[in-house]
Amino acid sequence: MKKGEKMKFGAFGEVMLRLTPPEHLMLEQTHTLRLAYTGTGVNLVGNLAHFDMESYLLTALPDNRLGSAALANLKSIGVETKYVIQQEQHIGTYFAEMGYGVRPTEVTYQNRKHSSFGLSQENDYELQAFIETVDLVHICGISLSLSDQCAETAISLAKKAHAQGKKVCFDFNFRPTLNQEQDQRNILKQRYEEILPYCTILFGSIRDLTELLEWRTSDSTKNPIAYIQSFLAYYDIEWFAGTKRTSHEGRKQLKGYLITVTEDAETPFYELFVLDRIGAGDAFAAGILLGYAENWSLTRTVEFATGNARLAHAIQGDVPLTTRKQVQQLLDAPDVDLIR
């Protein structure tokens, strides 16, 4: 990346089909579904593209009509699709029955392991060209648990990108409930430990360090920030960011934090108005990466990212379609509810 140039982003991740019943209906109540194409990588680079950043996706789609439709959709959100390949016949799918009030949103996954992405191997991709094209590579923790091939590709990508001086950003995205068996957890821990030395930016929480990595657990309680900072120092990581959520009598709140080895910044708790919370974490990540790319201060970065995440809660679907202008509008004039 030459001086004065804008950073270019690339994400390695799965494209999923999301099917959502309209108007908060449950699956038994409708014969109609809303179709969208999503995934952590899609959400992230789609949002960065809306921030006018050149953003690439490295993924595998089915070599059929559905793959073509997915590709059309990726293009429409501004994602650069040069490194998207089409092979095999299956795409991971999930159904989102949107909750309301005390009724939680229920997500039902269909087979992801045998998807074009799940079955793809490192050699299927133009990895080297991808690395050369972008300045920062984003990898989602889900790739480490989806299939052995995906995990291998992800780790190899991190190593190679790092070796070529590119930034690597890693999102823990660890879900304890999905990985309850000890064996599976041990394998995951190993993979996470293998990728961390090549990372510059991490998205995660203290629980990822204590529960998954079991990293110097005894140090974690006294001073959580110092604990995280020692972790960052250990792995030579620049930025560690994430969000916290609270809920009180049905009111949800959100704050964001951003920690370096020497500093930390966090936002106040903001009230959440939730239309669709899926993908809001990716909006936060996109905001952080934008601040990183443009050398913003920690505070400006985390406020922007959290504002972006708040907006993403108010947008249907996973992919945050927010622009810089919209986020700035929220930060500058949070009470405006009609723009014309």
Added chain:
Amino acid sequence: MKKGEKMKFGAFGEVMLRLTPPEHLMLEQTHTLRLAYTGTGVNLVGNLAHFDMESYLLTALPDNRLGSAALANLKSIGVETKYVIQQEQHIGTYFAEMGYGVRPTEVTYQNRKHSSFGLSQENDYELQAFIETVDLVHICGISLSLSDQCAETAISLAKKAHAQGKKVCFDFNFRPTLNQEQDQRNILKQRYEEILPYCTILFGSIRDLTELLEWRTSDSTKNPIAYIQSFLAYYDIEWFAGTKRTSHEGRKQLKGYLITVTEDAETPFYELFVLDRIGAGDAFAAGILLGYAENWSLTRTVEFATGNARLAHAIQGDVPLTTRKQVQQLLDAPDVDLIR
């Protein structure tokens, strides 16, 4: 009912067509309606079927395409339809224009009196077989006011079921606004008084006792619970249950209560998030009946029933499609808003 067996439920009640404009639109604003098949009995046995209880509906549907479609829908929610008959040509219908905030939901009923159900007579049904099949019969107060034939069938059913050792559950469902003429009220009062001696479980409120039945009104104010208990004792009723609603500056709250001759239990007031409140009372009733069937404590029963009613407020349509697991999830972890 043999020991160790699960209780079987049966409800006598009307199936109605519900037509709802989408997205809170008013009737003038749309050419599209959402279609569903509902009714107190449908809601109740449909919900009990989702709790894995064998549940039967005793009703009459039109002998035409609409009746067939209604039947298909009853089956889809798990209701046993062996005792559903098809005759005549009309089904009661209502339009629900969904309110929002300060705008109330407006329900407009079309002709119910001349529906297949309204015109049906005791002899049209296999009453005896129905009674033999189930352990508990639910009757809705609306049957007592819909038509003379319905009232006669309902009362006869209560008597026969009681005579054969089956439990009878009766839901007052009395709406003062619908019965403002004194004559009509006197007839209704008589019918209610006729059915009460055969009942084991009642759903109602203190106002049903004072306003409709005018039962020892002077005793009602001092100690309302004692007043209700004396009523239960008089009619030899085991359980009396219902809900209370409050509204303060646009915030709605709900509590449930469950009273026996000697005990009583009630929940705290829970905040309501209302997507569609129609049918929530039937969800409460289904929860109470489940607790009754499984010998739960009063407290466990009323908390479960109230949790079920809270969820029903967050589900589109009348029929509560909640499962035991979903209700338990709310009671155990009320702040979870995303399940995957």
Added chain:
Amino acid sequence: MKKGEKMKFGAFGEVMLRLTPPEHLMLEQTHTLRLAYTGTGVNLVGNLAHFDMESYLLTALPDNRLGSAALANLKSIGVETKYVIQQEQHIGTYFAEMGYGVRPTEVTYQNRKHSSFGLSQENDYELQAFIETVDLVHICGISLSLSDQCAETAISLAKKAHAQGKKVCFDFNFRPTLNQEQDQRNILKQRYEEILPYCTILFGSIRDLTELLEWRTSDSTKNPIAYIQSFLAYYDIEWFAGTKRTSHEGRKQLKGYLITVTEDAETPFYELFVLDRIGAGDAFAAGILLGYAENWSLTRTVEFATGNARLAHAIQGDVPLTTRKQVQQLLDAPDVDLIR
């Protein structure tokens, strides 16, 4: 009606709710319905209003939200609603499951007898003012079979209008399958015979004369047109009009005819492209009445009316929203399939 003035039309008839599943689905296959307000009278005066003729409906709607929505809809199609009253609570309803190819469209009626219209009596309406306002009164045969009150109102309206020099137009609309019992048929026959002496224009077929009226049946076979003309002479009727349909290997065709005591005209058979055939007969009637109002030749009138009916087959819903320009376009340039 003064010379040089445009004729004003009035129809006495029922407004019905029509509910149609989208995209040829059957009732079991959808939770969504398309809502429209229709009826022979609505269709006729709605179409005449689109021909820029002042057109009134005399009907009764429910005094509730549904009645208001129906009223709004009548206004939107240009019908003058001054003589529409709102009382009672029910509106007749029908479901139209649209057929395709060899699958016939299935219409399921819900209660019409107890609708606001079915229950309405002569005194409920401003009959005299209505008659004074219009030049031609249209009455549909269905009114004679719907309820005793409707039949009485219809016959009284015909007599009074005729007495005041207004034209009366009567549409047989007799459906043998709906009136299979001899008793009912005898009553109907009597009512039809009672109204005929006051009529100037009739819509019907030779079968109406032979099967329902059993009018000099032996004369009907030799020369059908002469037979009809003798009937017209007997009752002093000016115009007798109707359509014939054929079907051959799935291809439908339509022709129109128009007969006076001394003349007759008919169109060739035109191929039909059927999107929705309900209401097409009313489009034919509207075309005939327009020709009558404007003193067109028999041929011009019947060609226009048949063109209008052909267009109505290609319009969703009952109400023909065609304009003069659209009908003329079809007659002048039948092969144009794109106008811009």
Added chain:
Amino acid sequence: MKKGEKMKFGAFGEVMLRLTPPEHLMLEQTHTLRLAYTGTGVNLVGNLAHFDMESYLLTALPDNRLGSAALANLKSIGVETKYVIQQEQHIGTYFAEMGYGVRPTEVTYQNRKHSSFGLSQENDYELQAFIETVDLVHICGISLSLSDQCAETAISLAKKAHAQGKKVCFDFNFRPTLNQEQDQRNILKQRYEEILPYCTILFGSIRDLTELLEWRTSDSTKNPIAYIQSFLAYYDIEWFAGTKRTSHEGRKQLKGYLITVTEDAETPFYELFVLDRIGAGDAFAAGILLGYAENWSLTRTVEFATGNARLAHAIQGDVPLTTRKQVQQLLDAPDVDLIR
């Protein structure tokens, strides 16, 4: 207007096409839009028609299918369309992407200047007949900035109506963001000053007086109400009304005020539940005009108007379809959330 007669209303204003994505979706997320016909004048007279007041619109629609569809829609909401003309080919259009929580609603206007209304001139309309028909003429400030012809027609209408003893009601509707250039602002100021002497009722805020009219600015801060009253005295205006909005931690509130030269009334702040806030200001205006027409007290009028505006926030679309009964229901029993 004769004694005892109901006031008749007329509005001069643009009809716009409103296109709204369903379910809070953004334009990129949907291929489906909801279509409605709106505009300040439409909203106002449509609402007054729902209050059973004879209400006319003076406007120009395209002379094409879209104009016909718009006309049908105006009729359906009860607007008298006698003075609506059809010429030219374009109608102003706007897209409303509905916001949610912290995400503001975004309105995108398409060309309005070259619409049938924007291009229309005084002579195109039957101005004199319109003035004779109505008792009160409503003019929206937007007409003064839309095009020179519209401004001329609006001012001429105000003068002529005033000269013939009709009331003139003027809505400032001034949007600083839309008129940021000084030149444009000066022209507007002049036009506003030209119309004010003919006005009886004004809808506006203190900012309209200070920012747009720059009227004795130094007097405005000490006693705002006295300041407004001196303005009313200067221009001989009877009523000055408007609303104030607040927002605190995501909770919106609304109050209304109504000021005469000698009196003033205002409501408390009411919590807002916002489904669609566009058009709510017109609902407030309709309520005020109803009170004016029926000689209600200031307090009754402003409470009714504010209640109407609160309901309008809870109705999809611009046009407030509220009836007197619905507004009264809110004022009398604000906690009722289900009517049947």
Added chain:
Amino acid sequence: MKKGEKMKFGAFGEVMLRLTPPEHLMLEQTHTLRLAYTGTGVNLVGNLAHFDMESYLLTALPDNRLGSAALANLKSIGVETKYVIQQEQHIGTYFAEMGYGVRPTEVTYQNRKHSSFGLSQENDYELQAFIETVDLVHICGISLSLSDQCAETAISLAKKAHAQGKKVCFDFNFRPTLNQEQDQRNILKQRYEEILPYCTILFGSIRDLTELLEWRTSDSTKNPIAYIQSFLAYYDIEWFAGTKRTSHEGRKQLKGYLITVTEDAETPFYELFVLDRIGAGDAFAAGILLGYAENWSLTRTVEFATGNARLAHAIQGDVPLTTRKQVQQLLDAPDVDLIR
């Protein structure tokens, strides 16, 4: 099966999710899909249930919300679901982009092999109870190619059912394009040969015998019917049935045939009006099985089955929801296009 009793049917087959864009749109053109649950077995027993025959499905659904929704849907079409199990997390899915005219319908399958059904094994099911319950077992050839486990279960089911005196009906459903590799074809051939000795009724074509089974190929051309009859004799098969399609200048036609060892019957070619041809073959099969169950003549059976298939072409979706009455109506009065 006792004399005079109605035959009971059971099918072993996969339940699939079908997702269809509305109004002939392609996947890139819509964000909305219509959802249905289908499959050869579902279509067959669903249709038989509509013919009032007790009909069971033996299948495996996911143990998640999607499985529950599928189960609700099976119930709604009248299928007995007692032998449906829920395990694993995936259901086979296909997308149907509906063609029009010269544009073919395109079906895109997603992973079926790892579905709950694909992964299910014989021991997962209550095979013995299923066999005891039904009189005729239907097995689809797709089960033989879907997965090894499915093939084993299917073959075992055929053997056991046959051993217990139940009829076995087998549908070749062989698609050459899906099985182009010789290895796969050899395995399939072996499996087909293994199951045939236990079959009583076959659905197939002469090409199945020549291309897949390569059965005495040289005999096939001279007298195709005699060739098929010799095959039936060899395997002791009672009935062999299927359909033929032709297409000429865009007009499609269909005929059905039914062959026994000694007799054969076929219908004329009927013109097809195609709304959705998927599932029409299953409608034909259901018609044949009904004739078999009720001892109809070959001619009556094949005419009924072909009529049913023609209707199924005119119904959206796979599952033929036809009743006996509807099929008979087509056979008796093929030109009726409106029933009321």
Added chain:
Amino acid sequence: MKKGEKMKFGAFGEVMLRLTPPEHLMLEQTHTLRLAYTGTGVNLVGNLAHFDMESYLLTALPDNRLGSAALANLKSIGVETKYVIQQEQHIGTYFAEMGYGVRPTEVTYQNRKHSSFGLSQENDYELQAFIETVDLVHICGISLSLSDQCAETAISLAKKAHAQGKKVCFDFNFRPTLNQEQDQRNILKQRYEEILPYCTILFGSIRDLTELLEWRTSDSTKNPIAYIQSFLAYYDIEWFAGTKRTSHEGRKQLKGYLITVTEDAETPFYELFVLDRIGAGDAFAAGILLGYAENWSLTRTVEFATGNARLAHAIQGDVPLTTRKQVQQLLDAPDVDLIR
């Protein structure tokens, strides 16, 4: 364009918003519209992109949310959007009420002249870079009549592209009904004559030469092909292509032709199955350009182009989303109606 490289295409043309009522409804019958982004240039390069050809659009979109949504849509169909600019606030719009059978499709245009495209000037675009990027420039005749600026830009683009050795393709797209005044026609004629010397490929009909250009009219009747060829010779044009449509008793047919100075080829008449004919001409053009780019024979080219146009008649919307494979499938196996 280097040898062996694929030709790159660029089109200069307007992007329009298309709004279509669903299911053949008319504007008065629906509150729902389907939204798409179309235009001759969009259709052409969108289709070429689906043929895997690099294809650019040169156009101006509004600088607002609608422009962004349009841009997203262009990307989704594979169009290269590097030369798309965003300025001004309006986009041309049209409503397409889809006809059926004898009812023609009616297109209603809204203001196009003041759209971002209509107001754009040559200097607003990166014309030079665009010309350098592509090998063939497509210009639509509509640009010559839309506005003076557009006409100037179009002519200048043709001249410059021609001067730099790029191919220029021009589509007459002349609609006599839209240009009935002689003045306007003379200006148009002049502009057409000005652009023709720079063109290599023309899409048009003999009527364009005789009626608009009035080119040696007397020669046109004897031998139409020779007449066209002399025109091609005069202007040094390589290819002249177009389609002919016939209609007989409701059956539509289509043929394509392709003429050079020395040769000509045409297809037989093919029967049309019309779902949506708008945009089919652009599909034909895209097919011709593909053949030109790949040096196919005249016959192969015109058959492919006509096949593509036939498919486009069977696709909803303007933009032909056909692939090479789909067109080839139609040419090779026209009777296949289901692909799986």
